[in-house]
Amino acid sequence: MRIPFVKMHGLGNDFVILDRRSQEPLPLEPGRVRAIANRHQGIGCDQLIVLEDAPDGSQADFRMRIFNSDGGEVEACGNAARAVARLHGEPCTVDTSGGVIGLEPASSGAAVDMGAPRFGWDEIPLDHPMDTQRMPVGWEELEAPDAVNVGNPHVIFFVDDAEAVDLGRIGPVIEQDPLFPERINVNVASIEGGEIRLRVWERGAGLTKACGTGACATAVAALRRKLVPSPVTVHLPGGALEIAWEQGGTIRMTGPATESFRGTFEWDDFA
Known part of the structure; x- marks a missing residue:
């Protein structure tokens, strides 16, 4: 066939x-x-x-x-x-x-x-209840992440330099941590001039040049922390996406x- x-x-x-x-x-x-x-x-x-x-x-x-x-x-x-x-x-x-x-x-x-992002611990899901903004957990130098479900689950770490993180090594460790019963996509992001620089370890795929849901989840987390305005440009290794979101609304992603x-x-x- x-x-x-x-x-x-x-x-x-x-x-x-x-x-x-x-x-x-x-x-x-x-x-x-x-x-x-x-x-x-x-x-x-x-x-x-x-x-x-x-x-x-x-x-x-x-x-x-x-x-x-x-x-x-x-x-x-x-x-x-x-x-x-x-x-x-x-x-x-x-x-x-x-x-x-x-x-x-x-x-x-x-x-x-x-669609609308979800923030409840059981909507991510996590293994047990906790606040999903600035979570009281960490892996080596990666600490206090946000968790956001945008159709699939993401954890986002804000760091000084996203490029300096050995994501190929630490990404699979976090992905498969028992805290995340359905595994997790791992994002490391830095804020540069009101825009976001992002790298993603994708659950089941590894390091990719771009992750649209990762860009959405990271933008939402940054907007919740008031680190950037909406819409915000998210720069990934493969190029840039524009993400717009307002509290209580749905996420709009635009790109090639x-x-x-x-x-x-x-x-x-x-x-």
Whole structure:
């Protein structure tokens, strides 16, 4: 069975997108996802994105499923949402495991309504109750983070120099700490001239050039601490995103998305 795909990226965070709307669902076992995502023997990507018909009872136009390169399914991906907006080509609402989001394509990217952030300890979730702003926990030099759920869970550390943190080493330690029963995305951010410089260790994907939900969560945490104004520019290794949020409202993320190429593959080649 030949399966068509589109390869896209948002600021270097790359995706293989399978459009299965109005078609039979595909069996997406973790091993098959890992094989497709493999950069040496597969197509290669940070995330595999599968578009399907909206589930019964949903008011969304269609469904987006997100699989990290380790094979695990996750709730949200802001960069992928912008890519899907460009691929779809017109405003729409999309059902995700993290909630319904709104997409609005633009000439070089898209604006995405990511919904309202959640701050409750059980909404992150954490293993036990605590205030999720300036949490009384730390790992080596990383201390007093904020936790924000923006469809998927993030912990944010504000530091003097985000580039100086050995995130490739400490990121997986924090990701898998028992405090986070569903694991966690780890963000280190520094404030520079009213803007944010950010690096992210993504749960199940590792270090990536950009993380849209990480940018959203970090901007919200910085705005709650009154460190920056809204909208704020968030600089990631792959480029910049603009994030707007007001207390009690939803998050609006604006940024680029690019199609790299299209192709097909034999489904059984990645069994």
